[in-house]
Amino acid sequence: MLVRFFVVVLVFFFLLQGGSAFAQSQSLRDQVNALSAKKYSKSDVAEAKRLLPIVQEHGDFKLTFDLLDWLSDYYTDTGDYKQAMLYSRQAAMAAHQSKDSLRMADGQMNIGMIFFRTDDYEQSNATFRPLIEAYKKLGDTLSAGRVEGNIALNYMRAEKQDTALQLLLRAWATMRKHGSPSDWLAVDRNIGVIYAMTGKPEQGLPYTERSLNTILAQRDTFEFAPAYGNLAYTYQQLGDFKRALPLYDSALYYSRLQEQNAVTYVTLKDIADGYLSIGDYKNALRLFQEYQAVKESVLNENTLNRIAELKVEYETEQQQLALEASEQKVLLLEGEARIRQQRLVLIIIGLFFSLVLGLLVFRQWRRDIRYRATKEKLIAAELANERLTSSLLSTRLENKQGDLTNFALDIERKNKFSRELTDRLGALRKVLPTKLRPQVDDLIRYAQGHEQLNGQLEVVQENIDQVNRExxxxxxxxxxxxxxxxxxxxxxxxxxxxxxxxxxxxxxxxxxxxxxxxxxxxxxxxxxxxxxxxxxxxx
The missing domain is CATH 1.10.10.10 (Winged helix-like DNA-binding domain superfamily/Winged helix DNA-binding domain)
Known part of the structure; x- marks a missing residue:
């Protein structure tokens, strides 16, 4: 009778554990699905990293793939391609273990896109090519067409325009049949660019016009300036600068509105070339000077942005270290909570079977010893890691100090060049006819306007003072x-x-x-x- 009762209790215990496992699986799926619907943020990334070891321990490979794929997309969007590749390869492995063909193809697609963004075109194409047939076998013709478009972009960047054009024209037919306007836009724009680059603007004109109309219909104002600029450049190549000029004006308007300085100075250069081609040297000179000013402004802005990025990277690293330490504590507490739950179940069973209680207590005692030994090792490892982190931070701080010094010296060299240029222009002015001297005066004032020693050195000094505050x-x-x-x-x-x-x-x-x-x-x-x-x- 006692044996039967023991068996009934064990069956009830395993049923309870099985129900708990099913409920936990459903809860994890809901949490991952909720995460996938969100925009990327630091709190979302922290939540994904917290869920990852739990999902992996649960053994659901499809759910593991979905979570790793989300993390890979986050790091790809933020430009951390090393971390993105790490998660993408783990996701591909989980997809292979799940034997889900679509997830396996999507996993390889992510890896190919990371190779593409890191300019490894050969490896990217080697990853993409098998996916065309893989997606076709799955009946996903649209994804197969997108893969062909990605391969074409690799050939474009490798300056193999003829091969890229053939693939894009084939992908264009697929996109028009199965894709959305966004898919058509990507292919139309790239085909128009290739025709323009290969000296065939008349063939690229319909694609460039269609891409502009699609962007205007979508009201994506951030894309207005490049689209207007591409169409204007196509008309300019066709020799119709009169028709290109209002399109260039629209490109300048929207690029300045959206603060797209790089688009602005490229457009100014194209307009200057257009005026030069029709012999309007006055307007060509004016626009070329504007182009030089905007370009120099962008370069200076990029330098200051880089200094700000160095500060942000340092602060972000500190926050990341604190976040990782907090995550480790949470995982440890969760592990301890699971152990306490197991102890409670064992104690309940032990109340009914005193004979089994002694054995369970003995086993639990040995488990506690191993747990304390492991905890001591973890503490020692965390201490060693903190020391290593402190050493790395000291090294990085010294490197940043050296960067600030080099930046100051670089500014001095630039200003020395500007002064020498001013002196030589002054000497040239003395020997030129009087009617040419005003133009030389304009160049002298332009060169003098680029002396930036005092202002930039104040920025450097502020950064040096901040680094040396302690x-x-x-x-x-x-x-x-x-x-x-x-x-x-x-x-x-x-x-x-x-x-x-x-x-x-x-x-x-x-x-x-x-x-x-x-x-x-x-x-x-x-x-x-x-x-x-x-x-x-x-x-």
Whole structure:
């Protein structure tokens, strides 16, 4: 009788566990589906990473693929292609284990797109080619056509325009039959570009016009400027600059409205070339000067953006480290919660079977010993990881300091070139006829307008001050008699700048920089044998 009761309890226990597993599977599917419907955000990524080990442990390969595919798309969109490739390969493996043909094809498609975005055209095409037949066997003709279009883009970037055109024309027929207007747009635009690049604007004109009409119908204002510019360029190649000019005006209007500076300066260059082709040198010169100004502005903006990106990358890395530590704690707590639940079930069963209780307690005791040993190893590993992270952050900080110094010197070289150019133009002005001198004066003012030493050095100094903020606080506390100028000089010397580099940064002569260095040594109470750079770095 006792044995039968024992069997009934075990059957009930396993049924309970099975029902719990089914409910957990459904809950995980709902969570992953909800995640897929969201836009990418940091909280969504954290949630996906939290779910990933749970889904993998559950053994649902289709669900694992869907979650890994979502993470791969996120890192692809953010430009972290190394991380995107890692998740894409894991997703492809999960798709293979699930034996789902469509997921297997989609997984390879993601890998091919990452190769495409990293300019590995041969590897991208090698990944794409088998997918054409794979999608056709699945009855997905539209996806097969999209793969052909992707292969064509690889050939375009590899400057194999004839092969790319053949594939695009074949893909165009598929898209017109099975695709949406968005699919037609991508193919129309690329076919028009290839015809323009290969000197066949009359053949590309219908495709370029159709792509502009599609964009206008979709009211995608961000694409207005490139579309107007492409059609204008096609008319210009056909020799109809009069018809191209209003289209160029529209391209300029929308590019400036959307702050698309790169599109703006390319359009200005094309218009200048158009005026040049009809002999209107005055307008050609005016637009070419505008083109140069916008282009220089974009280059300067990119430089400042890069400095800002370095700061954001550093802050993001700190937040990511904190997030990963928090995720580890959550996983540990969840593991402990599962262990407590198992203990509770074992204790309930043990109340009915005292003989089994002793064995279960003994096994649980051994499990606790292994758990504590594992926990100690994890703590030791986390401590070693924290030390390594601290070392890496120190190294990166030093590299950023070096980048700031090089940036300052680069600005000085640019300004030196600008001054030499101004001097030579001044000498040339003296020997030119009087009627040509106003044009030379315009060039001199244009060159003088590009001297950017003071403004850019202030940006560099702000970044140096931010990097050395903790150092300045320590220096002020240890030597309260130092002036703000002394502390600024100490920050530059701490970056291993020479007297010449200090002079460039502060806008003084090398002799003045040398004298300031000597006075600072005296205020720091250093003897002749002491290295001031090493002293400041160790402070």
């Amino acid at each position: 150092f300045h606080q320590k220096l002020k506390k240890a030597f309260p008699n130092l002036t703000a100028s002394d502390r600024e000089l100490a920050g530059l010397l701490r970056l291993n700048m020479t007297n010449k580099e200090v002079a460039t940064n502060r806008g003084i002569s090398t002799a003045s920089a040398k004298m300031a260095r000597y006075r600072l040594r005296k205020k720091l109470n250093l003897v002749p044998s002491d290295d001031i750079n090493a002293f400041l770095q160790d402070l």
